[in-house]
Amino acid sequence: MYRFDRTEYDKRMEWYKDARFGMFIHWGLYAIPARGEWIRSVEEVPKEEYMKYFREFNPVDFDAKAWAKAARDAGMKYVVLTAKHHDGFCLFDSKHTDFKSTNTKCGRDFVKEFVEAVRGEGLRVGLYFTLLDWYHEDYPHYGDKNHPMRNNKAYTNENRNFDNYLTYMHNQVREICTNYGKLDILWFDFSYDDMRGEKWRATELVDMVRSLQPEVIIDNRLEVSGEGYGSLASGNPMPYHGDFVSPEQIIPPNGIQDVNGEDLVWESCVTMNNNWGYCAEDHYFKPASMLIKKLVECVSKGGNMLLNVGPDAKGNIPIESMEILHEIGRWMKKNKESIYGCGKAEIEKPDFGRVTRRGNHLYFHIYENTIGPVPLQGFKKEEVKGIRYLATGAEIPISDSWVHSDYPDMVFANLGPDPVLLDAVDTVLDVVLK
Template sequence: MNCYRENSCEREDRKMYQFNREEYEKRMQWFVNARFGMFIHWGLYAIPARGEWVRSFEEIPKEDYMKYFDEFDPVDYDPKKWAKAAKEAGMQYVVLTAKHHDGFCLFDSKYTDFKSTNTKCGRDLVAEFVEAVRGEGLKVGLYFTLLDWYHDDYPHYGDRNHPMRNNPAYKNDNRDFSRYVDYMHNQIREICTNYGKLDLLWFDFSYDDLNGEAWRATDLVNMVRELQPGVIIDNRLEASGVGYGSMATGNPKPYHGDFVTPEQIIPPEGIKDVNGNDLYWESCVTMNGNWGYHATDNFWKPSQMLIKKLVECVSKGGNLILNVGPDAKGNIPDASQKILSEIGTWMKKNKNSIYGCGKAGIPKPDNGRLTRNGNKLYYHLYENTIGPMPLIGIKKDQVKSIRYLATGAEVPISTSWVHTDYPDIVFADLGPNPILPDGVDTVLEVTLKD
């Protein structure tokens, strides 16, 4: 493997980079308002149906993996159904794996034959996807891996992730990593040129010595910004699910990510930079235990849990992008569809407590969470209390109104004698029923006086 060596000119270029806060906040505005998105991991790996890392985990040689290329023909592929499912679940953006680590492209690239247009399918699946997502009024995102286990110039033997990492027959003596990076840049140029306006580019991922300028990341981001000026980019040109990237240091590099990408975890207290300022972040989460379709993974997170995790992300100032892994025919699994539908039922009534919301600046209540949008506080109640409901963190003379968000029904401020000992706390009178109207999350919208 040819290791990257940075020179003084490249170091000087990075010193000259000036972060523009105004431009940054402008391009991030839709992302912050959206709060909820759909991730779609889909490719050849849906056929073996053992997850998207199957070729690496099982150390499958290229020639053995090619049978899935020969077989690929997703006869039920209809991205309009995917986009509609996302819209009905209350999601505001959708990100598709245009290319995953196995190197197979769902788009028509002129730089490889390993693409969907050369399969029985014979279609540019990305082109159909972006049109369908835009058709539902959603923001369009494409995932593009920095890794490529198909390309001959990508490190094989000794690499931490490559399927042939343990096979000495695949040593790297004649591999030219710079030639691979040229190939990668060319494909990203295609992605940024051939599919109209992109709202989000989700790069994945850096590891070991392969990070930052090993990918020629400054040149890459400059190209992307030129072709897609408003696009949002994640932080994985310099990090992975581990590490926040240079935005967190207070000294962003030219290829800094616009948001941090915690994976399969929600940060315990949100994410801040070294100066204590909030960073934008998006927690990427699977519905079961795999990103790509896995036929025997039935450990599904229930919708009730995922609704509360969405609320948790927003209450900590973050987004949630929830994954689906369509099967080999192009169908979102029934279990995922059911979960999405149930989330959508809750979102239709309570979306105002999610969209445009963030941290409340008030301590988390014992029985739920808090989100906020301006002068509106949203108390997410997961369980009832004994007696009237305490609304910790506000005073009675601050309250303009209290309503059930789902119905708009007024909730009076309690005047009961039982909370006489707590004159500084506002108590809401939810009535005599000990069962909350929504057993998953009952939301009180508290409007504060100007």
Template sequence: MFVFDRDAYERRVTWYRHARFGMFLHWGLYAIPARGEWIRSVEQMPEEPYRRYFEEFNPVDFDARRWARAAKEAGMQYVVLTAKHHDGFCLFDSQYTDWKSTNTPFGRDIVREFVDAVRAEGLRVGLYYSLLDWHHPDYPHRHDANHPDRNNESVSDEGRDFDRYLDYMHAQVRELCTNYGKIDVLWFDFSYDNLRGEAWRGTELMHMVRSLQPDVIVDNRLEVSGEGYGSLAAGEPTPYHGDFVSPEQMIPPNGIQDVHGNDLAWEACVTMNGSWGYTADDHAFKPAPMLIRKLVECVSKGGNMLLNVGPDARGRFPKQSVEILSQIGAWMDENHDSIYGCGRSDLPKPEYGRITANAETKTLYFHVYENSIGALPLIGVRKEQIDSIRYLASGAEVPISTSWTHSDYPDIVFADLGADPVLPDPVDTVLAVKLR
């Protein structure tokens, strides 16, 4: 009988709760048609026309070191790469399939180069593995809601053996857990309909993963998809429970708690534009200031942000992504102390921004998005609690205001930001309030 080990769990997720910010990388054959990673399903594209992209795959500009360096310079602490997406194409040299990057004109083990480059930059390594597989002959075709052949009357599921597929899937996960050194994050995707938990032979799978990678943290998608919390949140953890919840394309209004009201580890996975895989005509990129503030929002609610980049067919990050990462990195360079190791505070959210808190250093970080008229109220903090107030970016002292203008509010501490009505950083000016 499975017994949840709370102490082991807390040790596993300690680094993750400190890191707060990671990069997601969606990349594969689908970068060539450039219409998203779900192209086969959305367009109900048969395998044969999709195979041309396999025969063409040769990303001559791919440089894992450049990818890893971009993540580090943006202030990210871990990077997760799609080792295999739903189309079944593997970016690693699996012995169980010919449908892999080493058999394309490119001829290289991309996962090997990725893990080496990410570790060289001092970052944590994450690998994404799709539980779905539209290439494998034993994965359901007609009786699956997502398969490209679901409406193809010339295709049958007769003779397909799902257990044979599961043997294949488990064997590939074993390869990832064995051949590439220490893996920090294993990101499964995803459970749906009747394919949940033990349908994937989840207990067997996680026993194998934990035996090979005892410190790896795993998302909750052996049980759910981008919606749903999983068994840990329900207070009845299964052997294949998720170490963290993975809301997709949204930030939970109040963070995420279990049935007992305790905060859970969670991570909002978010695209820069509207697409995961490279999509040539998707130019709806979120501005860097917005993404900075959304990262702060995640941390202020006790969560992480996993921000996606979809490299193009040549292996390059889109120019817009590079520019956004550069701007985020410039802000993180000065303000990362308000992100790393921080989480929610017990104070009310201020009207002008948000608060992140580092319990270990007894520091509150007030993220100020708009200036006040007069001194800035630090509601919830008493004067006798405060040791110092500093601009985080410069270290400059911010005095406590003694102006008569707020004498009607003797129980509120006001910070004197001076006469300039324009904040030093119009995106997010951070005040570090050190408590005694």
């Protein structure tokens, strides 16, 4: 009988809760048509037509070291790559299929190159693996919610053996858990309709994963999709419960708690534009200033951010994405102490920004200046050891101005006569309590 072990779980999650910031990479054949990773499903593309991209795939500019360096320079601590997405194409050398990168023109095992490069930059390694497979003949076709041939009666499910597919899928998970060294994250995607939990033989799958990778962290999508919290939140975790909740394209308004009101570990996965995979016409990129603030928001609510890039068909991370990563990295270089190892401050959110906390350090993230000294709520003057600009270490005096005499129980920071903030995006004050 499976029993949830809180001590073992907390130990497993320590590094992840400290890291707070990671990179997601969606990349595969779909980078060639360049209309997003769901192109086969959205446009109901037959397998025969999609295979032209398999025959063409040859990412001559692929450089795993460049990807890993971009993540590290942006201040990220872990990277998750789509080892296999829903189209069924594998970026690794699987013995169970011919539909893999080692059988394309380039003949390369991209997962192998990826894990070596990421470890080489001192980052944690994550692999994404889909539970769906639109290539495999035994996966449900007609009538399935997502399959490209869901509306084509010619693709009847008669004579399809789903158990054969599950054996195939389990065998591939075994390969990525066996052939590529220690994995830090295994990011399954995703459950839907009745395709969840034991429909995937999930207990058997997780038992196998844990036996091969005892310290790996697993998301909650064997039970749910981007919506739903999973059984860990119910107080009655199933054997295949996720180690963290995975909200998609949203930051939870109040963080995420279980039925007892206890905080759960969670990670918001977010795109830079409006697609996960490369989309040539999608130039709706979120500015770096916005993404920095969204990262801070995640941390202030006790969560992580997994920020996506979608490299193009040649293997290059788009220029827009690289520019955003560079700007984020420039801010992180000076302010990373307010992100790594931080979480909820357990004080009221200020009007001017947000607050993160690590031990006796309260980090006030100021997005806009105040008229007069800055009010720092949640503690008294006698509790403060000192206040510094995090980016420079410069001392900030506690204000004794008469203008806030009506608020004797509140601490005010004196930023001086210049109304322009040190950093227009996010100026961080490090308030050290005694």
